[in-house]
Structure formats: structure tokens, C-alpha cells
Amino acid sequence: MLEARGLNVAYGDAPALWDVSLSVGKGELVSVVGPNGAGKTTLVNAIARLLPIRGGSLWLDNTEVTRTHARDMCGRGVAIVPEGRKLFTGMSVEENLEMGCYRAGARRFRAETLERVYGLFPMLRERRMQAAGTLSGGQQLMVAFGRALLARPRLLLFDEPSLGLSPKIVEQVFEVIGAIHAEGVSVLLIEQNAASALALAERAYVMEGGRIVSAGKPAELLAQPHIREAYLGLEQG
Ligand SMILES: Nc1ncnc2c1ncn2[C@@H]1O[C@H](COP(=O)(O)OP(=O)(O)OP(=O)(O)O)[C@@H](O)[C@H]1O
Numbered sequence: 001m002l003e004a005r006g007l008n009v010a011y012g013d014a015p016a017l018w019d020v021s022l023s024v025g026k027g028e029l030v031s032v033v034g035p036n037g038a039g040k041t042t043l044v045n046a047i048a049r050l051l052p053i054r055g056g057s058l059w060l061d062n063t064e065v066t067r068t069h070a071r072d073m074c075g076r077g078v079a080i081v082p083e084g085r086k087l088f089t090g091m092s093v094e095e096n097l098e099m100g101c102y103r104a105g106a107r108r109f110r111a112e113t114l115e116r117v118y119g120l121f122p123m124l125r126e127r128r129m130q131a132a133g134t135l136s137g138g139q140q141l142m143v144a145f146g147r148a149l150l151a152r153p154r155l156l157l158f159d160e161p162s163l164g165l166s167p168k169i170v171e172q173v174f175e176v177i178g179a180i181h182a183e184g185v186s187v188l189l190i191e192q193n194a195a196s197a198l199a200l201a202e203r204a205y206v207m208e209g210g211r212i213v214s215a216g217k218p219a220e221l222l223a224q225p226h227i228r229e230a231y232l233g234l235e236q237g
């Protein structure tokens with residue numbers, strides 16, 4: 001479904017990604033884990049086409065999208081839940097949900113999809129007239145999640161959804177990500193919370209210093225001492 005081949009991305013003269021290749025199969029849930037500054041946000045923003053790609057190529061369903069506009073990525077069924085949620089804090093929950101981009105055909109299903117989002121996150125219905133800025137971090141994430149779902153995406157990109165949330169909320173959020181994935185949506189989950197991300201993923205990549213340094217099934221990655229120590233705080237054995 002999604003394939004990145006040898007991506008290079010830079011901020012001005014400062015390179016941030018070197019030769020990054022990864023793929024997400026149709027209906028697959030893939031995680032990218034890595035420490036602060038590894039380039040995870042750069043990668044997901046380049047895939048969403050919010051950052052220019054300097055080298056390499058990006059493919060969606062075997063069509064090259066290396067230079068496709070972000071708006072058209074949404075049109076092709078790719079939606080993002082960005083780092084820090086990026087809500088309009090002075091606008092209501094429902095207004096924020098409606099700011100989601102619309103994939104061709106999604107608008108027709110708007111009322112139905114909105115109902116589905118409120119079904120997944122009942123608290124958003126109760127607070128639909130409330131300003132988004134007055135919600136807790138977990139509730140704000142649900143708004144960003146719901147906004148992405150309104151596009152009826154085929155591929156959902158998450159950039160550190162767990163950041164700043166309590167373990168209980170993180171657990172709920174990951175449950176909903178799993179449920180959306182179970183409906184057939186492909187997911188690319190970027191996380192610093194490696195334990196949760198690897199528990200959910202079918203396949204994962206480890207990123208460090210702007211490069212992919214390891215890839216494989218979560219069990220294979222968890223068997224590597226370096227990954228156990230660096231990402232899970234576990235000693236060998
Ligand atoms: N807007 C920017 N301008 C210049 N450099 C940037 C910019 N955004 C990120 N960088 C640099 O690019 C590198 C990768 O940053 P990025 O935000 O992609 O990492 P990350 O893995 O998402 O980190 P975090 O876990 O903190 O979110 C870092 O060295 C960072 O300083």
C-alpha cells in the first residue's frame with residue numbers, strides 16, 4: 001500500500017533522514033520506534049507530504065506520490081493524527097472534527113462517519129460544543145483521531161499518540177487503534193513508547209539518528225539486547 005524508497009529529507013542544509021526505506025502492506029499495522037530526535041516526525045510528515053522529499057521516492061498503491069500535495073494525499077485515503085494533535089483550541093470539538101480533510105466521496109458519508117466517531121469516543125459527543133482547548137490531553141487526542149477518521153482513510157498515520165497521556169488513557173487509545181486496524185485500515189504508528197507500539201504492531205522499524213537501524217517482527221526486535229535495553233529499559237535475558 002505504502003512504500004518509501006531511500007528517502008532523504010533535510011531542514012535547510014541540515015539532513016534529518018538518510019536513505020529511509022519502509023513499507024506498510026494493505027491492512028498491515030506497522031510501527032516505527034526510536035528516541036527523541038531520531039527523525040520520526042520528519043518521516044511521518046514527509047510521508048503525509050507536509051515536508052519536501054529531497055531524494056528517494058514515495059509510492060502509494062504503486063503510484064509515485066513523491067511530489068504529491070498533502071491535500072491530494074488525503075484525497076488518496078491517507079490521514080494523519082499529528083504530533084501534538086494540532087487542534088484549533090478556540091473552536092468546538094465538532095468544528096474541529098469537521099476540519100478533517102475529505103477524501104473523494106467521504107463527504108457523502110459525513111453524518112454517518114460522525115456518528116461512528118461519536119460511537120468510538122462517546123465523550124466527544126457529550127462535549128461536542130465545548131472548546132477543544134479546554135479538553136484534557138487524552139480527549140484532545142480523541143478529537144485529532146476522530147478528525148482523521150472523518151476522511152474515511154485507508155492508511156492512518158499516527159505520530160506519538162501516547163505522548164503526555166496517562167498509562168490508562170494510552171491503553172484505551174491503543175485499543176481503538178487496534179479496532180480501526182481490525183476493520184481493515186492500514187496503520188503506520190510512530191511511537192517513543194516502544195513497549196505499547198511493539199505489542200500492537202505486526203512489523204516494526206527502529207529509527208536512530210535519521211536512519212532505520214533495525215526492522216522485523218516485534219518478537220525478533222524484542223530479542224535484540226540493544227533494543228531491550230535502549231527502548232524497554234530491560235536488562236538482557
Ligand atoms: N523544523 C525543523 N527545523 C530544523 N531542524 C528540525 C526541524 N524539525 C526537526 N528538526 C531536526 O531533525 C531531527 C529529527 O527531528 P524529528 O522531530 O523528526 O525527531 P523525532 O524522532 O520526531 O523526535 P521526538 O521524539 O522528539 O518527536 C532532529 O535533529 C531535529 O532537531
Ligand SMILES: [Mg+2]
Binds near residue numbers: 040041042083159160
Ligand atoms: Mg516527533
